Amino acid sequence: MLTKNDFPYFRSYVHGVNIKIPLGKDKYMTEINFDNAATTPPLKNVLYEVLAFSSMYSSIHRGTGYKSRFSSSMYEKSREIIAKFMGADLSKDTIIFVKNTTEAINKLSYRLDKKNGKNVILSTNMEHHSNDLPWREKFKVDYVDIDEKGRLSLKDLEYKLKKYSDNVRLVTVAGISNVTGYINPIYKIAELAHRYNSEILVDGAQLAAHLPIKMNNQDPKHNIDYLVFSAHKMYAPFGIGVLIGPKSTFEKGAPDYPGGGTVEIVTHDYVKWAEPPHKEEAGSPNIIGVIALSAAIKTLDFLGIRSIHEYEKKLTEYAIEGLKTVPDIEMYGDTSNYNDRVGIITFNMKGIHHETLANILSYEAGIAVRNGCFCAHPYLHNLLNVSQEVIERRINDSSLPHPGMVRISFGMYNNKYEVDCLINALNKISINKKYYLNKYETNKKSTRFI
Ligand code: PMP
Numbered sequence: 059m060l061t062k063n064d065f066p067y068f069r070s071y072v073h074g075v076n077i078k079i080p081l082g083k084d085k086y087m088t089e090i091n092f093d094n095a096a097t098t099p100p101l102k103n104v105l106y107e108v109l110a111f112s113s114m115y116s117s118i119h120r121g122t123g124y125k126s127r128f129s130s131s132m133y134e135k136s137r138e139i140i141a142k143f144m145g146a147d148l149s150k151d152t153i154i155f156v157k158n159t160t161e162a163i164n165k166l167s168y169r170l171d172k173k174n175g176k177n178v179i180l181s182t183n184m185e186h187h188s189n190d191l192p193w194r195e196k197f198k199v200d201y202v203d204i205d206e207k208g209r210l211s212l213k214d215l216e217y218k219l220k221k222y223s224d225n226v227r228l229v230t231v232a233g234i235s236n237v238t239g240y241i242n243p244i245y246k247i248a249e250l251a252h253r254y255n256s257e258i259l260v261d262g263a264q265l266a267a268h269l270p271i272k273m274n275n276q277d278p279k280h281n282i283d284y285l286v287f288s289a290h291k292m293y294a295p296f297g298i299g300v301l302i303g304p305k306s307t308f309e310k311g312a313p314d315y316p317g318g319g320t321v322e323i324v325t326h327d328y329v330k331w332a333e334p335p336h337k338e339e340a341g342s343p344n345i346i347g348v349i350a351l352s353a354a355i356k357t358l359d360f361l362g363i364r365s366i367h368e369y370e371k372k373l374t375e376y377a378i379e380g381l382k383t384v385p386d387i388e389m390y391g392d393t394s395n396y397n398d399r400v401g402i403i404t405f406n407m408k409g410i411h412h413e414t415l416a417n418i419l420s421y422e423a424g425i426a427v428r429n430g431c432f433c434a435h436p437y438l439h440n441l442l443n444v445s446q447e448v449i450e451r452r453i454n455d456s457s458l459p460h461p462g463m464v465r466i467s468f469g470m471y472n473n474k475y476e477v478d479c480l481i482n483a484l485n486k487i488s489i490n491k492k493y494y495l496n497k498y499e500t501n502k503k504s505t506r507f508i
Pocket of ligand 1: 095096158159160161186188189232234235236261263264288433
């Protein structure tokens with residue numbers, strides 16, 4: 059029997075998961091949210107702090123009124139909270155508030171110089187498009203290979219670092235893959251990057267709320283030079299993200315986005331830029347977003363990110379083993395030795411298109427999942443063995459069906475009971491495939507909730 063101990067982060071911590079879906083007259087279904095890799099629901103205390111702050115917010119840094127001074131101090135204090143949580147060193151690092159991870163990477167791609175002529179960025183074959191496309195504008199980009207199980211190949215990383223002999227400006231890698239949930243060995247990668255006179259950026263979008271991060275370490279070889287992440291994947295709302303990196307990177311040159319707040323002195327033919335981070339935060343910033351993010355971080359810190367990780371790891375193991383028992387399920391990534399995976403599981407069911415399966419899970423079982431390519435087309439092509447010929451056919455004919463997968467992704471409030479519901483639903487779908495295919499593939503519209 060399940061006890062409360064089975065649910066250390068049960069719903070009391072998280073608001074907004076008990077969504078009631080209308081099914082007809084006086085009939086409701088509660089939705090199970092397995093789409094946390096896309097966005098996590100807000101923590102209760104995040105909502106409380108936002109509500110409390112809402113009557114107090116004011117434009118920061120320039121006003122002398124109490125509200126303005128209070129907002130400025132809360133905004134600046136948040137940088138300290140974030141620095142402590144991420145092990146950043148504010149004597150050398152700067153914390154820049156942006157919109158999200160994507161904006162953070164775009165900003166860095168613009169601001170990063172080609173130190174000593176270094177013009178190569180080493181991305182990887184498992185990246186989200188946001189950690190690939192921004193680099194293509196200004197740098198030559200190459201991609202570190204993955205192995206046959208979809209893990210990053212450190213051998214290939216070292217091979218490529220050697221191949222470009224000191225020309226690699228940055229190795230840029232996801233802390234956790236948003237497709238397979240693999241945890242990349244970021245400190246080992248940092249050591250390799252530094253050994254070959256490069257630097258490292260960690261895309262922390264999937265990492266920040268699930269595993270501890272330490273940017274500065276006893277041995278500086280293991281330091282993470284740049285880190286980016288989004289609040290909306292950390293139990294806070296949309297519209298705020300963070301870029302952390304050495305101040306020196308942002309001291310030189312003009313910001314990508316100049317405007318109010320970025321300068322010290324302006325004449326018609328002269329600009330003296332402010333120091334970072336202010337130089338990089340043009341216009342009136344998203345103060346409420348910053349307050350929400352630091353409230354979420356305080357809670358994650360209080361609960362203990364290590365114990366959140368241990369809890370989610372056990373749930374992942376439970377889900378992988380459960381999925382193995384469902385007929386016709388094919389999972390991606392290593393499912394026999396998965397100590398380095400957490401919280402994100404992708405799969406397909408033979409004979410059912412991923413979109414149809416995702417719809418059936420939602421409409422029939424109230425289980426929210428995601429399907430498609432998760433903004434990681436090259437990785438999906440690889441994992442699904444999509445040939446170049448098929449890719450080209452799709453390029454020429456966008457009406458062809460999308461390859462893809464179904465993804466479940468856990469937050470700290472999910473539990474084994476919810477996983478059981480998923481396994482039961484998948485078993486039912488697998489046994490009654492014909493019925494569901496008929497219902498969902500022939501007349502999708504009629505099966506939608508009203
Ligand atoms: N990187 C990874 C690994 C992600 O999972 C995501 C979001 N799916 C992003 C980057 C982009 O994050 P955002 O949409 O918040 O910019």
